[in-house]
Every structure is written in structure tokens, then in C-alpha cells.
Amino acid sequence: MFKRQAARRQRGVISIEAAIVSALVGLTLAGIGGWVKYDGDFKNDRMAADNLALVLQGAQSWFNANTATIAAAANPSVNYAYNVWSGSIPGNAANSFSSTNIYGQTYTMRVYKEPSGQLDMMVVTLGGSTIPDGSLTRISKMLGGAGGYVSNAAPGVVQNAAAGWSMPVANIGGSPGVGHLAAAAFFANAAQANDYLYRHQVSGHPEVNQMSTTLDMNKNSVTNAAGVSVVSNAGQDAAVTMNTSKILDNGGNLYARTNGNLYVQNVAGSAWAPMTTGAQTQVGDQLVYGSRHATGNDTVDGFQQVNGSQQVNGNSTTIGSQQINGNQQVNGQITTYGSINLMTNGASVYNPNTMYLSAGQNLYLNPFGGNRVVVGGGGGNGQLETTGRLFVDEYLQPGVASAGAACDTPGLVGRDGNGSLFCNGGRWQSASAVPSGTTCGGVTINGNNGRPNDPASTEVPCMGVAFWQNGVCPSGFYYASVFAASALWHYTCIKS
Template sequence: MDAIIGFIAALTLSLLSMAGFAKYADMGVRNIQTSAIASQGRVIDQAAAQYVQDNAAALAASVPVGGAATTISVNTLQTAGYLPGGFSANTAFGQTWQVQVSQPTAGRLQTIVMTTGGNPITNTAQLAGIAAQIGAEGGFVPYANQGGNSAMSPSNANGAFGAWQVNLGASGFTNAGSGHVANLLAFTSQQSNANYLYRVSVPGHPELNAMQTDLSMQDVGGTAHNIAGANNVTAGGTVTGGKLVSNGDVNAAGNATINGTLSAAAGRVTAWNNAAEGGVITMQGANGVNMYVENLNGTLRLVNSPWNAQLLTVDQSGNTVANGGVSSTNAPGYGQTTLNQWGLASTGDIYVEPANGHNLNLSTTAWNGTGQLNSQFAQNWFQHRVVANEYLQVNGGASPNTSCSPNGIAAVNADGSGQWLNCVFGTWKPIGGNLLRYGKYTATHGTYIPAPSCPAGGTAMIVVTPANFSVDTTTTVNYGAWGSGPWTVYIVDGASSPLWGATAAVGTYCGY
């Protein structure tokens, strides 16, 4: 009878395990689908962005302004060499990738990479997960009130984590319907706005013949070239060269010695002497606001327009004091700001803020993993995830079953064993619970069982469970262990006679 009950229990546990395995197997397949579709999306996004950039002029001339978007197929990208010939145009759901390009205003192209047809992705978590794995441009066409969010509408394409939203119909795009992927390339700043200078006229697009940055007539070899055949040349600022030509005032209260070119673009430079302090150069901007550079008894200082605030000073030893923020851009190598000894001090908060999602990199000059970052702050706050590419070492020690605060903090056992503890409901507990198994044995009567080496605060314990034996069902079976660790297992009948054919499963534990 006991054997039948044991068989039924084992069968029940097996069925429960199979159900759990099926659940996790399904999750694994879904995760693989998500990664595969996201990888496809990133490749097509890159190809589409390059295609639109290279063909910006032709698209600007052919895509109707404010009208329906033009569709570009995967086959077109393959034929033009932007995608390999073997690249599949379909996703794991049978949906087909395509590129749609609209022109909301003249000369500005907006591109969406979207899947169409096939089977809609009905698992909304997977749909959002695909968009998130694609990146900032990743998005999808949601279901109505998806996730309980009333702002989710099938008429829009939404970016991952709400990064962006586009009304597809109003923007001229063809809506593939809920459960499809939609990536907005304009979000990545890779989207071409037709910012090329053309030597021929493009009908309806005068901006393609307008310069939007400085023009240099010196080639990469250092050779300067001429501009010939010009009619009228109009410059809003100063034209500099072998001769200084100015359409405005050039004022110098003292002598001016110029060995090269002095140019003041739409502004003025005035030199004068402040008898009480030293020489001053006044630089006036095009907006009429002045800045003053002064030599104050050998210290260079920058003074604001009202002459009531010192902005920057540099003394003869190179010591620099800035009374505002200091920004460093386009630094050569890994940086251009050097701090000697203690280096940086402040009477207030100090902020280091890389712009636009860039990284803050701290290292020794060799970038070889030497040196240490030492913090003497009372607490170090990280608002988001902490990632360690090697090991996480915790030196704070605690003792099990003592009080702690707040819940969730971690420490190591103060006995030096390396056991990790975490604060649960105000008490230090081992990670894993109050009862941790350290050993597992199969024993017969008289088997010696060693005690586990418990870290401080733990008590060695043993559990003996009958495993396999056959006796007269009318007799008594006693099993257990003698001792307090180490132990000796006993399996005897009612007369205390050993049952030599019987075995027991033995587990040793540390209890807290």
C-alpha cells in the first residue's frame, strides 16, 4: 500500500514538473522570436536610412509633399546593394518588412520601417519587447487601450517606452494594423533631410541650393582654390584676406600690430587702457553685447558686459578659475582636461553630465584595469542598474538573526566564511532561507554522517527519510540518527534489531 501511495505521489510530481517545463519552453521560444525579429529590424533600419540618405534628392523630387508615402520594398534594397541577397523579407510571424517614406514639408523626408500582413503579434508584451530590443527608433502599432493605457490607439505607431508617437494616417503612412512593428528612423537622427548642396535646380526645393554651413575652398591636401566668375558677393560680416575690408567700424584706442588676419564677424574689437587696472580689449558681438578681456597686473581675466562680474581668470602659473560651468567638447584622445594632485574642489555640488546619452568613462591613463575609484561619501546613490563585468565584493559584515535596516540590503557573514546575508523583515538571514542543505547521502543502519561546517549563527541539523525497505507490515520500523553531529543513522524494527536491507535518504543542513 505504501508503495502504491509513493508511486502516485511521484507521478503527480512528474506531471507538475512537465507543466512547468512546458511553460518555460514556451517562454524560451517567444524570447528567441523576439530577438530574431529585433535583429532583422535593426539591419533593415540601417539599410533604409542609408538608402534614403543616398537617394535624398530623387525622393524629395518624387514623394508628394504632404501626401501619401512612397513604399520601398526589401527587394529594392537588395537590388541596390543595401541588403544582402539572402536576407529574408519576412518575420517569424509571416509579416513582410517594407519601408515607407513621406515628405510632410518640402525637403524634409520622414521614414518608417514597418511590417505588413502575416499574423498579428497578439502577445502585447512580446510586441513591446521587440520594439525595445530594436532601440530608440523601435516601435509598434498597438491594440486599443493596450496595457490599460487609453492613449494606445491602433491609428498610431508608438515608440518603445513611449519615446515617440506618430499618427500614421495623418502622416501619409499606410497603417498595417495592430500587432505589427513600426520603426521611426527620423528619431535616430540618421534620417536624411536632403541637406546636400546641388549645382542644378531641383524644382520646388530651393533649400537644396542653399548652404547651411561654412564653405572651405581649401582641399584636404592644403591647396587653396579660387572662386571665379562671381557677380555680386554679399557678406553680413567681415571678409578677411591679404587686405582688410570692413563695411563697419574698426576702433583701436591704442596701437594695433597684426602679423596675420584680424577678423571680427559682424562685430567690433576695441582696445583701450584702464589706468587703474591694465590693458583691456573690448569685443562686441553682433547683438551689441560686449565681452572684456583684461590684463589685471599679470592675470588674464574675462569680464561680463556690465563690468560687474569676473567670469574667468588665468594667472602666470596657469591656475584657472571659472565662475560658471566649464564644458569640454571635441577633446583629442580620451580627454583634454588634466587635474593635478587633488585637482577639483567646489564649495557646492559638482555635476558631470555627458549629453545625449553619452558615457562617463573613468580610468587610469593606460586603460589597463589598474588603480581604484575611491569614494568617501556616506552613501553612493545609483538611480539605475549597476553592472559589474568582473566580481562584486562586499566587505560589510553582519551576523545571522541580528537586526538590520532597511530591508533588502546585503552583507557577508562576519565570520569570514563568505556566506551572503540579506535583510529580511528587519533581520539578517542567509540568502536561500532559514534552512540550507549542505549534504546529501544514502545510508543504511550504522552509516556515519559527517556534520556540515556551518557559518556563524547556523546550527547543524540532520533529516533522515526512509528510502527503500521491505518488512513485515505488522512490525514496527524506527529510523533516525544518534548524536548531535556527526551522526550515526539507525534503521531498526520494534525490537531494536537492525533492518539491513533498508536504506534512508539523509540530508544535512545548517539552520538559522
């Protein structure tokens, strides 16, 4: 009897224990199942967030490269399909990146132009499965400040999970539908503008294309620059430094500073390049290995050598020696404080019109080696005329003429083998053939000062002899004076 009751009691205990174990196992399995579901949802949401972040990078890159076109199209909003800009997604040059996220939703770009002209761009998802609000919030947080969504609780706005920003769906061309994601590039720009230098123009944000510190290229090159603008800090020179040389702007003046010579060559460095300037002042020596062309006044305060032709469309001043190994054309005045040496045989100074050589004191023409100063030589037929006195420190040697031959100008002096000949009566005659009483030469003298009555009178020599200056007439003539008028006296030579 006792044994049967004990057995019954043991069977009851076993039943209670089994129930408790079964309950615990059930609870454990339920917890594991919930955890497994949460982990699966979390991984899906992480994947959706990572994909959207990468898509946003590509969208922003394409947006920055096409800002001007987008700004013109936004009125005030514009949409761009995924295939328009998907090639800019990192690693998607071959369009191998999936066009849908884990929820089967596709991507599109929406741009809204604010009244100020600023462009707000975001990527939103369309179609696919509706994402629960919990996952929307979680994905948004995973994306950070740029993440957003359209929820069941607020279907009229696109909003950030942390209430960092929100925008009416009407601004982006309509709602993508509740349960869909968004990634705002305007928030990313605002967060990163102070930290990154953008390769493309960002409308309304010039600061993202500006450096705020020194850019060190670490000995690398900058290529394909359409232009380089150098602006100095206040009160400083704008300078470009190349090793030990420097080009700088100081108050509008440009300086090339070098410890060596300054050369102008072609790009290959194989030949000298021509240089064309306006007004130019050279303080120091100048050596040009080719032709030189200056459009303006030209001043060189030192030695100048040009191994080619030189053309100056202005005045040229050289405060030193100048050597031109070619032709020189100056469309103005040439001023030199040194010598001009023409070293080529047959070199000439040419002027097709009237030309002046002016000297403040004596003007010397010094042919060496007993050579002559020839007027009208070299194919010319010019004459030598002096408006003042002609001084000869040696002798006059007239040209050869023939006695009895015709001559056209009375007073001309020639010579033949017998002596001097004179043009008188239209014929060359010897001095002995000149009739007695014939006057030869003349000058009018002012009796008040004993000088020629300049400028009305200049001495006309007699047979090449300046008789009034020398006080003697040629042989066979005597000196005579005749009162003219108003204290004027006329002097002449008369044939004996």
C-alpha cells in the first residue's frame, strides 16, 4: 500500500518538472527566434545604409560636375533618373553596381532650387518593399546627418531621424511614398565644407573651392591650368618662386629676380625666342642672342649687344656701348651716351629724306690712313654746301677742266696742267686770260663792327680763295672796297 502511494507521488513530481523544462525551452527558443530576426533586420538595414551612402557619393560627384546645367533646369525642382548619373558611383564605371537596395527600391536624384538660388540635392528611393518605420529610423541613423526617410507618421515631409533637417516632399517634385529612404547632399556639403577641397564648383558655396592654408605639392607638378592668378596678402608682394629665382609683382611693377642671367628661349630650349615689349628700361647690361623688337621708348643703362636685328618703335637711349650684329630700325630718336661703331665694311647710315648731324661743338669726320670724306660717292651725286665759312688747314684741289671748254656757272674754279682755270663768260679760262678789271668774289661788310652783314651777305671766294678772311686776293688780282650804303662796304678782288 505504501509503495503504491509513493510511486504515484513520484509520477506527479516528474510531470511538474517536465512542464517547467518545456516552458523554459519554449521561452528560450522564442528569444532566440526574436534575436535572429532582429539580427537579420539589422544586417539588412546596415546593407541598405552602406549602399545608399555609396550611391550618394556618386550622385554628389555628378551633381558637382554639372551644377550649371542643373541650375538652369531646376524650376524650382528637377529629377534625374539613376542611369543618368550612376556612372559616377565609385567602382561603377561599368554600371555593375546594383540599381536597387536590399528592399528592392531603386534610386533617383531630386534637386530643389531655393529662392536664393542655392541648389539642394538628395537621393531618394522608389518602389520595392515598404520599409517599416523602425528600420527607416535605424537606417537614417546609420547614415548620420545626411540620412532621411518618409514615414507613416509624417508622410508629407522628408526628415532626418535626429530632427536635424526636414523638407516638404513637394519641394522635391512629390513624395516617393512612405517607407522610403533619402540621403541629403546639402547636409553633407554643410558638414564637410570646412574640411575638404572640392574638385568641382558647388553652387552657392565658393568656399569649398578655396584653400585656407599652404598647399604643398611635395615636388609634384600642376598641369593643364588654363590660368594661374597670384594674389598677395595685404602689404606683401605677389611672388612665384622657382628654386632660387623669383618673379614678383610690387605695386603693379613686375620683377624677375635671379642670381644668374635671364634667358628667353623657345619651349624646347633649343633656340632663342623673339621678345616684343612696349617702353623698356634696362638697368644693367643686356645681351640678346636673336632679333629684338621694342614697341615704345627703349632705355639701356649699360652695355647692349644684339646678335640680330633690332627694331624700336620709339626713342632709343643707351647709356653705354651698343653692339648690333644686324640691322637696327628705330622709329624715333636714338640717344647714346657712348660710341656708335659700325664694324661691317660698307656699313651705312641711310635716310631717304633730309638728314641732320648736329654737334654742340666741333663735328669731326676722321677717315684714317689718308682716306677721304667723299660727298656724293657710292653711286650718289650730292654736293657739299656750307652756309658758314669753309676752313681748309692744307690746300684746295679743284677738279680737272679744259681751257676753252664751256662752263655753266661763273666763279667756278678748276685746273689743268698749267694751273688754275676759272669759269668766266661761259668758258674755262686761265687767270692770265681774264680781262683786266674783272671782279672776282665778294663780301659785304658792316662798317660798324667790321663783320660780314649776316645773314644777308656771305663771302664768295675768288678762284677758291677766301680773300676777305685771308686779307689777300689770288695772284693777278688786287683787293678793293666800294662803299655800298648805310655803313655797308663791299669788298672784292679785281683783275689787274
